Amino acid sequence: MALDMLTGPDAGELLEAALSTAGGHLEHWRVTQVDHRGEVTTVAYQATVQWPSGRTDDVLGASSLAPDDDPPSVPGTLTLSDGQNRVCVWRLPDDPGLPGLTTAMRPRALTALLRSFGIDASGLRTEVVSYRPKRRAVIRVSAAGGVLYAKVLPPGEVEALHRRHEMLYNAGVPVPHSLGWTDDGLLVLENLPGTPLRRRLMTEGPDLTAGLPDPHDVLSVLDRFPVGVLGLNRRRPWSRRAPQYAELIGRSLPAEAERARQLSRVVAGGLKDADPGSDPTHGDFYEAQMMVDEKGVVVGLLDVDTVGPGSRADDLATALAHCEALALSSTRHAARSQAMSRLWHPVFATRTDPAQLRLRTAGVLMSLATGPHRVQRPNWEAATSRLLDRIEDVLEGRPSA
Missing domain, CATH: 3.90.1200.10 (Aminoglycoside phosphotransferase (APH), C-terminal lobe)
Incomplete structure (x- = not known):
């Protein structure tokens, strides 16, 4: 069963196998989220990984594939099988369901995006506020131009959310003002008071x-x-x-x-x-x-x-x-x-x-x-x-x- 495979003692071997292909060695791991929906189980982990360049604390994700699903062809992901179950594994920000995370968490790409909105991106710092694998993430963005939030969604959902923010904001509901969105699923929101x-x-x-x-x-x-x-x-x-x-x-x-x-x-x-x-x-x-x-x-x-x-x-x-x-x-x-x-x-x-x-x-x-x-x-x-x-x-x- 995929749930046991992704949350039980053997999950460490699965994560180690995935990390080793990229040159990493898993030292410690723990499950932080479990999302079990029908045939598909998605899990997030907090992990300590030894890389050739040093030890890091990483967020990892893994999701089982339904029998008819094709493995995602996304850089940074790896599909593994135990003969009965197939599982896709990744390291943040390479979530196959949230491509906008790559923009939100890589300074060069995020700096370019903020500048396109006329925001001074010098002194850029980011912090992951929340993350639900393949579903959504919120990144706090601090820079000389102020504090903003990058909300990351599956690409097909982001424009509709931008429109919701516009409708409510223009009606006087105290929601964050949306500065805009990107095709890969990233919505840039102003900070709220209070x-x-x-x-x-x-x-x-x-x-x-x-x-x-x-x-x-x-x-x-x-x-x-x-x-x-x-x-x-x-x-x-x-x-x-x-x-x-x-x-x-x-x-x-x-x-x-x-x-x-x-x-x-x-x-x-x-x-x-x-x-x-x-x-x-x-x-x-x-x-x-x-x-x-x-x-x-x-x-x-x-x-x-x-x-x-x-x-x-x-x-x-x-x-x-x-x-x-x-x-x-x-x-x-x-x-x-x-x-x-x-x-x-x-x-x-x-x-x-x-x-x-x-x-x-x-x-x-x-x-x-x-x-x-x-x-x-x-x-x-x-x-x-x-x-x-x-x-x-x-x-x-x-x-x-």
């Missing part, structure tokens, strides 16, 4: 809600979405995919397979006849996407890839579900995350049917319950079980601790 709301949740003080957004302010951001959003493609909300994520949980953690399925059936049954909605929605609306000022006013909104028509209830449920999941996953965020959930929930429940809000929150939590395994969190099995416990609580209407 502090990430998730970081604000780590601050301490006697008033747990100090500096957190008022729920009416949060709703006002969504109210600014233009009617043109309704002309975009409709995306299936997280809450409607609870059965799919329950199956993923069952594969990675068989001991919880039946409980996850039963909970997903409750969610799916409750949403079966629900109106899909005709509201302009963000599609992935939660605290990590919001920037706030010192008073907690939302001054920035990130990641608009999922913007489109849908139900406002799903955006609100996503925000509440992430509060619950963050409180369970991080002791540093727990008290403030729970306080924010208690601050937001009563107001959100007046804007949609409370029973539907509970069902959708539980559905989003089911998607988040795959996270501990995906990012290979220590003791991910127990973390997954705790999230399933919380789904039960939400469906029963029990408040967070």
Whole structure:
């Protein structure tokens, strides 16, 4: 099975075989992300590699190939087989699904791109903020001309995302201004003001809600979405995919397979006849996407890839579900995350049917319950079980601790 091949003890031999063809020797490795979808499994690794020029810390990627897939003909990638499974392996930035990473992470190419936008690229520095193999990456770019972000997507998706940014920015939604895009899938975005709301949740003080957004302010951001959003493609909300994520949980953690399925059936049954909605929605609306000022006013909104028509209830449920999941996953965020959930929930429940809000929150939590395994969190099995416990609580209407 490809999942075992890419995450089990033998994965080191696979990575060593790939690195040795380029003159490297693998000294240490660990899995940092797992994305298992049907026949294809994609994994990211953090690795220490000894090269002839010295030791480096590298990000590696590997993805299984479906039986009918042709191996990618991308420089820097290598396809290996154990007789049953074929796997493509690469070293960042040579991701076969994200060719724009080559531009974003190679100084000469990025300098030329920034200069084409009239930006002073002297003193250029880059930092990988996030990376999901074959799906997307975000690179923080610092130079004399200021701080920018390079978002890297599969090439076929980048122009549409640029148009989304233009639509929302021109409507007064506080999204980053897009400077433009490249054919290889790189979008250049201006920096936003403010502090990430998730970081604000780590601050301490006697008033747990100090500096957190008022729920009416949060709703006002969504109210600014233009009617043109309704002309975009409709995306299936997280809450409607609870059965799919329950199956993923069952594969990675068989001991919880039946409980996850039963909970997903409750969610799916409750949403079966629900109106899909005709509201302009963000599609992935939660605290990590919001920037706030010192008073907690939302001054920035990130990641608009999922913007489109849908139900406002799903955006609100996503925000509440992430509060619950963050409180369970991080002791540093727990008290403030729970306080924010208690601050937001009563107001959100007046804007949609409370029973539907509970069902959708539980559905989003089911998607988040795959996270501990995906990012290979220590003791991910127990973390997954705790999230399933919380789904039960939400469906029963029990408040967070």
